[in-house]
Amino acid sequence: MAKRDYYEVLNVQKNATADEIKKAYRKLAVKYHPDKNPGDSEAESRFKEATESYEVLSNAQKKSTYDQFGFAGLEGMNGGPHDYSTVFRDFSDIFGDFGGAFDSFFGGGGGRSRGGRDGGGPARGANLRYNLDIDFKDAVFGKKAEISYIHNVACSSCGGTGAESGSKRSVCTSCGGSGQVRRNSGFFSIAAACPSCGGEGYVIEHPCSSCRGSGIAKKQQKIKVNIPAGIATGKRISLAGQGDAGPNSGPAGDLYVYVTVRAHKYFERDGNDLYCVIPISITQSSLGGDIEVQTIDGLRIKVKIPSGVQNGKMLRVKGRGVPYLNSKEHRGDMYIKLQIETPKRLSMKAKALMRELADVLGEDAAPDPVLLVDL
Numbered sequence: 001m002a003k004r005d006y007y008e009v010l011n012v013q014k015n016a017t018a019d020e021i022k023k024a025y026r027k028l029a030v031k032y033h034p035d036k037n038p039g040d041s042e043a044e045s046r047f048k049e050a051t052e053s054y055e056v057l058s059n060a061q062k063k064s065t066y067d068q069f070g071f072a073g074l075e076g077m078n079g080g081p082h083d084y085s086t087v088f089r090d091f092s093d094i095f096g097d098f099g100g101a102f103d104s105f106f107g108g109g110g111g112r113s114r115g116g117r118d119g120g121g122p123a124r125g126a127n128l129r130y131n132l133d134i135d136f137k138d139a140v141f142g143k144k145a146e147i148s149y150i151h152n153v154a155c156s157s158c159g160g161t162g163a164e165s166g167s168k169r170s171v172c173t174s175c176g177g178s179g180q181v182r183r184n185s186g187f188f189s190i191a192a193a194c195p196s197c198g199g200e201g202y203v204i205e206h207p208c209s210s211c212r213g214s215g216i217a218k219k220q221q222k223i224k225v226n227i228p229a230g231i232a233t234g235k236r237i238s239l240a241g242q243g244d245a246g247p248n249s250g251p252a253g254d255l256y257v258y259v260t261v262r263a264h265k266y267f268e269r270d271g272n273d274l275y276c277v278i279p280i281s282i283t284q285s286s287l288g289g290d291i292e293v294q295t296i297d298g299l300r301i302k303v304k305i306p307s308g309v310q311n312g313k314m315l316r317v318k319g320r321g322v323p324y325l326n327s328k329e330h331r332g333d334m335y336i337k338l339q340i341e342t343p344k345r346l347s348m349k350a351k352a353l354m355r356e357l358a359d360v361l362g363e364d365a366a367p368d369p370v371l372l373v374d375l
Contacts, residue, residue, distance in 0.1 A: 003071060006053035014067065018058065025054035061129060069234065125152060125244035125253040132257050134227060136264035140296055140322050142229035147257065148222045152244035155217045158208035160249040162215035167206035172197035215248060225257055230272065230325040233261045267296055272322040272332025277339050278303075285309050285340045293336060295320045303336060311340040 007014055010024040028050040030036070037043035056062045056074065065073040130149055138145075154160030163169055171177040174196035182191050193199030207213030225237060236256050243253030261269075268275045278293055288307030292300045295317075303315060314337050321332025346354065 004049065006057055006066065009049050009053040010057065012057075016057075021054065021057050025050055025058075061127075073236075123246045123248065123250045125246035125250060127253040128243040128255045130255060130257045131260065132225070133260045133262060134231075135262055136267065136269075137296065138227060139231050139233075139259070139261040140229065142231070142323075142328075143227050144224045145227055146222055146224050148220060149255075150218055150220050151242070151255075152216045153219045154245050154249060155208060155211035155215050157210035158215060160215040160245065162208055162211060162213040162248070163204045164206040164208050167204065169202045169204050172201055172203050175201065177201040216245060227259070228326055229323040229328050231259055231261075232269070233259060235259050264296075269322060272324055274321045274332065274334045275337065276334070277337045279339045279341045280305060280309075281341060282343070285311070285338070293317075295334060296322075305338070309338060309340075311338065313338045 007016075010021060010028065012020055012024045016024070029047065032043045032047040032050065034040075034044055034047060056066055062074060128149065128151055130147055132145060132147060134143070134145065155162070158164065161169065172179070172194060175181055175194035179194055179197065179199045179201035180191045181194050194201075197203050204213050208215070211217055221242075223239070223242065225239065227237070231237075236258050239255040239257065241252045242255035245252045266276050274296055276293075278291070280291065284291070284305055286308065288305050288309065290302050290304055293303045294300050297320070301317065301320070303317065305315075314335050317334040317336065319331050320334035324330045324332070343350075
């Protein structure tokens, strides 16, 4: 069965606010929750579908990517299958924890503490996005580009622990390290962040003075990105481990570099083919001959103009287009559109020659319209 549009699933408009998206999901989650529909595979499927939709539309970065590129743009953003439990990093914000439902259906933990980790353990850092504009020619042939951005790294003073030297983290005695306290309400187990540890699952005796106990610091980083030959606007380059560092010395997220290619003065691209417009004179179009044309490589090649060629004629030059992605030897073609230029000013001698030519050709002073449909 074809995958349904996320907005359609939640029955909201594309310009819906975050609160409207949340309310729409809450309504569907209550209706199709497995505890209310035991053994109902259709309800289970609807519940998963609604949760996946909310997981994307409630995340500003994923929503923007989905709005621009659809399902294809989301591929690889999570590094694997959907982890639906991460939708509820502050689950009481929706309506409480579903408890074991996420364990059995999604492989996640309903008892996760805030930040998506169990018992204060390491959590993976956030993925980051970088928008990179490159020149047309660099997109065709590839290059190495240096980028600079700010991301979270482990605090150098405490090594990412959040604790001063000689101090340590202790499991929160109020929540037992879960980061949450619960109360039952009907078929829901309502979860709230533990007030003693703020939902972290642990307490620090003496927080690090540099990072104030977060274990995280901001750092500007410069790295070189390999732009492959043949890349196009909208393509994404993934750099593993170059995103934000995770809390509690957790692994870093990834950096996604989204490419936008600047327009070229003379060339346009369609797939792996290049198109340009070359002007020729009336005499060149009438008599034919060879002209020199510059390629995207900067080379000048000879192109034969057939005699009697008409305005708008397209000539093909094989293998002078854009290399196929990750295959520099295999390239598209270059297409030259001929534009016959009529001189705006003629000398007396040129006018006399043109009149003589008109007499020789026997030009029609009362031409019929061009036939558009053969009736």
